Amino acid sequence: MSLTRVRDIALSLMALVGLYLLYFAPDRDYGWIGNAILIGSAWITFYLWSKSAPLAGLSWSxxxxxxxxxxxxxxxxxxxxxxxxxxxxxxxxxxxxxxxxxxxxxxxxxxxxxxxxxxxxxxxxxxxxxxxxxxxxxxxxxxxxxxxxxxxxxxxxxxxxxxxxxxxxxxxxxxxxxxxxxxxxxxxxxxxxxxxxxxxxxxxx
Structure with a gap:
């Protein structure tokens, strides 16, 4: 498995954990932890994505x-x-x-x-x-x-x-x-x- 693949899976798992803590975590309010994880994973994703080359042949405007x-x-x-x-x-x-x-x-x-x-x-x-x-x-x-x-x-x-x-x-x-x-x-x-x-x-x- 390539390093890029592992990175994408890790970021996806971080985002899912953040969403779970924000919306589904029972009994206790983990909101600030969920915020930190979700914002952190989103920021890392944006940074890495901005450094990557544009997707060739993407048909979406x-x-x-x-x-x-x-x-x-x-x-x-x-x-x-x-x-x-x-x-x-x-x-x-x-x-x-x-x-x-x-x-x-x-x-x-x-x-x-x-x-x-x-x-x-x-x-x-x-x-x-x-x-x-x-x-x-x-x-x-x-x-x-x-x-x-x-x-x-x-x-x-x-x-x-x-x-x-x-x-x-x-x-x-x-x-x-x-x-x-x-x-x-x-x-x-x-x-x-x-x-x-x-x-x-x-x-x-």
């Missing part, structure tokens, strides 16, 4: 790479948002409630990592990092799809708040509604990136 990366990170955020809300019983009663702080911290961490990696992708592309007309059209259509998803979801939420009965109304506290809106925003962003990736793949087919 920069726009498609950025859209795919954003979809992956948003998907991770969406999955763990749902899992964390499920652990809290779909209710946020207090900002000091166990899980609320780690939820916000981990979402911010994933956003920071995604922006750092996207900046690295743009820097690596150099002069090729130019948005063309196709990229602008795909971005516009993807944004329109995200807008539709968000509007439909908001209408559904409003209807449930108005006609969901006493059971649903009991959950409609300001903190719960705020987190529901965050969830709807994540869903719309996920739809936007999925739409962009699908359009790029369709154009390549």
């Amino acid at each position: 920069l726009g498609e790479q950025l859209a795919t990366l954003s979809l992956a990170f948003t998907g991770v955020v969406a999955v763990f948002f749902v899992l964390k809300m499920q652990q809290m019983g779909w209710q946020v009663t207090d900002l000091k409630q166990p899980g609320v702080r780690s939820l916000g911290r981990n979402i911010v961490l994933m956003l920071v990592l995604s922006y750092v990696l996207m900046a690295a992708l743009r820097a690596r592309a150099g002069q090729e990092a130019v948005e063309d007309e196709r990229d602008r059209q795909i971005a516009a259509r993807a944004a329109a799809h995200a807008h539709i998803v968000l509007v439909v979801a908001l209408i559904g939420l409003v209807l449930n708040l108005g006609f969901g009965g006493s059971v649903f109304a009991s959950y409609a506290t300001p903190l719960n509604i705020a987190h529901w809106l965050i969830g709807l925003l994540i869903a719309s962003i996920l739809a936007e990136h999925f739409s962009a990736v699908w359009q790029y793949r369709r154009d390549r087919a």
